[in-house]
Amino acid sequence: MWVLSRLLGIVPTLLGVVIATFVLTHLLPGDPAVFFANSPTADAATIQAIREKLGLDQPLWRQYLIYMGDLLQGDLGKSITTGQPVARDLMQRLPASAELTLTAFLLAVAVALPLGIGAALRPRSLIDHACRLISTAGVSLPTFVTGLLLIYLFYYLAGVSPEPIGRLDPFAAPPPTVTGFFLIDTLLAGDPASFLSALSQLILPSVTMALFALAPLARMTRSAMLGALGSEFIRTARANGLRWHKIVFSYALRNAMLPIVTTFGMVFSYMLGANVLVERVFAWPGVGSYALDALIALDYGPVQGFMLVMAAIFVLVNLIVDIAYGVIDPRTGLTNA
Amino acid sequence: MDRREFGIGAAAVALAGLVPMHRATAQSRAESLRVLSEGSPNSFDPIGIGVNRSSIQVTWNTYDRLVRFGTKPREDGTLYYDYFTIEGELAERYEISDDKRSITFHLRKDATFHDGTPVTAEDVKWSLDRIVASPIGKAQFSTGSMTTPDQFEVLDAQTIRITTPKPDRFTLPNMATTYPIIINSKLAKSHATDADPWASEWLKTNIAGGGPFKLDSAVPGQSVTLSRNDGWKNGALPGFQRVLWQVVPNAQSRRTSLERGDADIVQDLPPQDAVSLAQEAKVKVVGVPMAGAFQFIGMNGNMAPFNNVKVRQAVAYALPYQQMFEAALFKRGRPLFGGKPGEADGMEFPQPLGYATDPAKAKALLAEAGFPTGFDTTFSFELSLATVAEPVSLLIQEALGQVGIRVTINKVPGGQLGTLLEKKEVPFFFEGSAAYLSDPDYFFRIFYNGATRWNFGSYANPEFQGLVEKTRFETDKPVYETEVKRMITLAKEEVPIILLWQPTLDTGMQKSVDGYKYLFHRMLELRTLKRV
Numbered sequence: 001m002w003v004l005s006r007l008l009g010i011v012p013t014l015l016g017v018v019i020a021t022f023v024l025t026h027l028l029p030g031d032p033a034v035f036f037a038n039s040p041t042a043d044a045a046t047i048q049a050i051r052e053k054l055g056l057d058q059p060l061w062r063q064y065l066i067y068m069g070d071l072l073q074g075d076l077g078k079s080i081t082t083g084q085p086v087a088r089d090l091m092q093r094l095p096a097s098a099e100l101t102l103t104a105f106l107l108a109v110a111v112a113l114p115l116g117i118g119a120a121l122r123p124r125s126l127i128d129h130a131c132r133l134i135s136t137a138g139v140s141l142p143t144f145v146t147g148l149l150l151i152y153l154f155y156y157l158a159g160v161s162p163e164p165i166g167r168l169d170p171f172a173a174p175p176p177t178v179t180g181f182f183l184i185d186t187l188l189a190g191d192p193a194s195f196l197s198a199l200s201q202l203i204l205p206s207v208t209m210a211l212f213a214l215a216p217l218a219r220m221t222r223s224a225m226l227g228a229l230g231s232e233f234i235r236t237a238r239a240n241g242l243r244w245h246k247i248v249f250s251y252a253l254r255n256a257m258l259p260i261v262t263t264f265g266m267v268f269s270y271m272l273g274a275n276v277l278v279e280r281v282f283a284w285p286g287v288g289s290y291a292l293d294a295l296i297a298l299d300y301g302p303v304q305g306f307m308l309v310m311a312a313i314f315v316l317v318n319l320i321v322d323i324a325y326g327v328i329d330p331r332t333g334l335t336n337a
Numbered sequence: 338m339d340r341r342e343f344g345i346g347a348a349a350v351a352l353a354g355l356v357p358m359h360r361a362t363a364q365s366r367a368e369s370l371r372v373l374s375e376g377s378p379n380s381f382d383p384i385g386i387g388v389n390r391s392s393i394q395v396t397w398n399t400y401d402r403l404v405r406f407g408t409k410p411r412e413d414g415t416l417y418y419d420y421f422t423i424e425g426e427l428a429e430r431y432e433i434s435d436d437k438r439s440i441t442f443h444l445r446k447d448a449t450f451h452d453g454t455p456v457t458a459e460d461v462k463w464s465l466d467r468i469v470a471s472p473i474g475k476a477q478f479s480t481g482s483m484t485t486p487d488q489f490e491v492l493d494a495q496t497i498r499i500t501t502p503k504p505d506r507f508t509l510p511n512m513a514t515t516y517p518i519i520i521n522s523k524l525a526k527s528h529a530t531d532a533d534p535w536a537s538e539w540l541k542t543n544i545a546g547g548g549p550f551k552l553d554s555a556v557p558g559q560s561v562t563l564s565r566n567d568g569w570k571n572g573a574l575p576g577f578q579r580v581l582w583q584v585v586p587n588a589q590s591r592r593t594s595l596e597r598g599d600a601d602i603v604q605d606l607p608p609q610d611a612v613s614l615a616q617e618a619k620v621k622v623v624g625v626p627m628a629g630a631f632q633f634i635g636m637n638g639n640m641a642p643f644n645n646v647k648v649r650q651a652v653a654y655a656l657p658y659q660q661m662f663e664a665a666l667f668k669r670g671r672p673l674f675g676g677k678p679g680e681a682d683g684m685e686f687p688q689p690l691g692y693a694t695d696p697a698k699a700k701a702l703l704a705e706a707g708f709p710t711g712f713d714t715t716f717s718f719e720l721s722l723a724t725v726a727e728p729v730s731l732l733i734q735e736a737l738g739q740v741g742i743r744v745t746i747n748k749v750p751g752g753q754l755g756t757l758l759e760k761k762e763v764p765f766f767f768e769g770s771a772a773y774l775s776d777p778d779y780f781f782r783i784f785y786n787g788a789t790r791w792n793f794g795s796y797a798n799p800e801f802q803g804l805v806e807k808t809r810f811e812t813d814k815p816v817y818e819t820e821v822k823r824m825i826t827l828a829k830e831e832v833p834i835i836l837l838w839q840p841t842l843d844t845g846m847q848k849s850v851d852g853y854k855y856l857f858h859r860m861l862e863l864r865t866l867k868r869v
Contacts, residue, residue, distance in 0.1 A: 029757075030752045030753040031755075034756045036387030038389075040770060040771075041480055042476050042789070043787070045476075047759070050386050050472065054386070079557075080386065082377075082557030082558055084542075089557065151589075163597065163599045165590060170581055170599075280587050281590060282587075282590070296721065296751035297751075297752055
């Protein structure tokens with residue numbers, strides 16, 4: 001019941017996003033008709049003809065109604081920069097972004113959790129300093145610098161990495177699409193060679209992104225754990241002589257989990273939409289660079305579609321985080337509200 | 338072997354161990370060309386809305402035109418298109434009538450489209466009719482006096498005639514540009530609808546041509562795969578069997594790939610990369626000044642103080658040309674500064690305008706114009722041109738500051754300068770553009786005349802406008818030359834725009850790649866490329 005009412009609550013949020021994206025994109029100062037009349041022989045009549053063809057001569061409210069009508073039928077419009085329907089573009093590119101983000105996220109969590117816990121358990125120890133160093137470096141190095149550095153070291157100098165372009169060896173055929181995740185699709189197709197190729201293409205970009213995501217995750221884990229470990233029930237547990245791992249994992253970590261999970265959700269949503277730089281450096285065909293290209297080309301459809309999809313994902317991730325709250329800490333009481 | 342078979346084959350070999358996979362790729366690599374570029378094609382219909390330059394790379398190589406420009410090697414041996422020689426491509430020959438009003442094209446008899454259908458005059462007519470039916474196509478074709486379908490007349494299955502109301506020098510060269518591709522009309526018509534009689538939707542994503550390459554696959558924003566059309570009859574068979582073109586947005590990544598030998602060709606190298614790659618000499622860098630292309634400083638002739646010719650001249654004398662050429666362009670280009678002042682130096686245009694840096698003269702001119710203490714203005718450039726425009730703007734700000742002109746720099750986000758220029762709201766700016774056809778009067782007609790944004794200086798001198806009109810259909814050569822020379826003189830004296838340079842088109846390639854040809858549209862000609 002609770003989940004259902006939460007799902008219904010998403011509708012007005014998304015509607016607000018639709019209006020906001022529509023207004024924002026149409027507030028952009030560039031005139032698409034002028035931009036698309038890019039041949040030097042185009043005159044005012046050509047521009048007008050293009051404006052009519054794109055429907056941009058209609059009043060804004062009409063354009064909005066047309067857009068809403070199409071949207072209700074699942075039509076996100078057409079991209080002029082790729083010549084494809086926006087929905088199809090996003091469906092093709094979202095799995096690429098998702099695969100990269102998920103891998104990077106899991107990688108970051110796998111390092112950040114132990115690192116943060118370790119740092120909290122032994123403040124001012126070697127591991128605490130390592131935690132601080134890694135998170136400071138992760139935050140202060142822009143992702144494209146990390147990316148280019150990794151490419152230079154592992155591809156250009158050492159030659160152990162494959163060419164950092166795209167999701168697969170350029171001369172290999174992509175696997176038949178089932179999930180859109182190459183790591184899964186290649187295995188489903190029974191093609192271990194392509195799986196290895198996809199995996200090796202994925203390593204450098206996901207490490208680049210993981211380094212960036214590591215900092216907030218590790219810092220948040222550390223401070224939440226410090227807070228939990230310093231609280232009275234832990235002292236009591238210690239005094240009662242409970243075993244070390246019981247204290248750390250069952251009592252401290254579980255209590256520290258709430259802020260950590262919140263940060264996880266935030267970082268994940270942020271990574272999915274904001275990894276444009278990583279996508280650019282590694283020629284990764286994701287949604288971020290797609291939206292950026294469209295924005296530069298004054299192509300409204302893809303920008304609106306991207307913002308809408310991102311908003312939906314953000315809302316969804318928040319929902320999952322909320323559900324996770326209930327599981328971690330029944331006191332939040334959300335499950336039976 | 339097609340892509341899929343190859344993929345399975347490579348995978349099967351690779352199962353035995355990872356090393357053989359590299360060997361399998363190596364074999365097919367010799368006959369494949371791997372191209373990396375920043376831009377990605379957005380349509381396969383040259384007269385569609387918002388079609389970008391990268392799209393030409395697909396349509397140019399998968400379609401034929403009736404005629405093509407000839408070839409004239411440069412001093413360094415690089416093949417270069419010859420605007421003034423036009424030879425047959427799909428037409429094996431053509432005749433111009435005695436009254437110079439019509440051109441008759443005779444199609445090659447055994448030419449076929451990719452699906453095997455013979456190319457007929459009906460296909461040609463449909464393709465040309467289609468151009469004048471679209472606003473963008475018509476705007477270009479009217480520069481060659483072609484505006485209505487009845488000008489394209491089928492004489493028999495292999496012969497078609499184009500008639501213009503007056504003799505027009507631009508009709509024939511227009512047929513060799515990127516627009517008049519010859520389309521398989523039966524195939525295209527089978528995809529036409531009532532709302533879309535010219536099959537524009539379908540042609541955006543499909544190729545219905547008979548050119549030297551066939552389209553195997555295209556993933557928007559990622560890659561295009563072409564394979565050779567072995568039945569191509571309209572020229573020597575291309576050297577590569579397959580072309581894999583990938584879009585890599587980051588310049589550094591493209592460069593690394595080229596240096597590691599994974600890419601064969603990297604297009605549009607930034608100037609500083611071209612310089613350092615050429616120095617390291619691991620790969621070839623072919624640099625060709627772009628014909629017809631130019632970068633310039635625009636001044637809005639409708640707006641004070643730039644409506645004063647003395648102010649424009651003062652700015653032209655104040656600019657630090659050599660510094661800009663070195664710091665922004667790394668000398669990868671042909672200067673359009675310096676040269677012979679005040680009069681035409683040959684018939685070619687753009688040519689150097691005759692201005693050299695001379696702050697004293699600039700100050701004197703400003704005083705004469707009534708601005709002894711200078712003035713304030715804003716200099717705009719678009720961020721997509723920032724690599725060159727940013728250093729240019731800083732140097733201009735400094736140099737003009739010395740003669741009293743106080744400049745504020747305005748960086749315009751990508752795609753938006755065009756709109757501002759269309760509204761004629763920008764006083765002072767950096768921009769670039771290019772003309773397809775090389776005749777000087779064609780250049781002046783677009784860039785020094787009219788109400789469009791391409792008249793960057795909003796130039797409106799009645800004498801000049803009269804000359805632009807007179808030269809349009811001028812057939813008497815000496816008269817034409819006198820008129821063009823007068824226009825060049827005016828362009829130099831009144832400087833509606835200050836030409837800076839023609840940038841070099843720098844293309845990086847493996848030493849094994851040969852036969853690179855520069856074309857007016859600046860994309861790759863795959864017909865001539867081969868591996869040696």
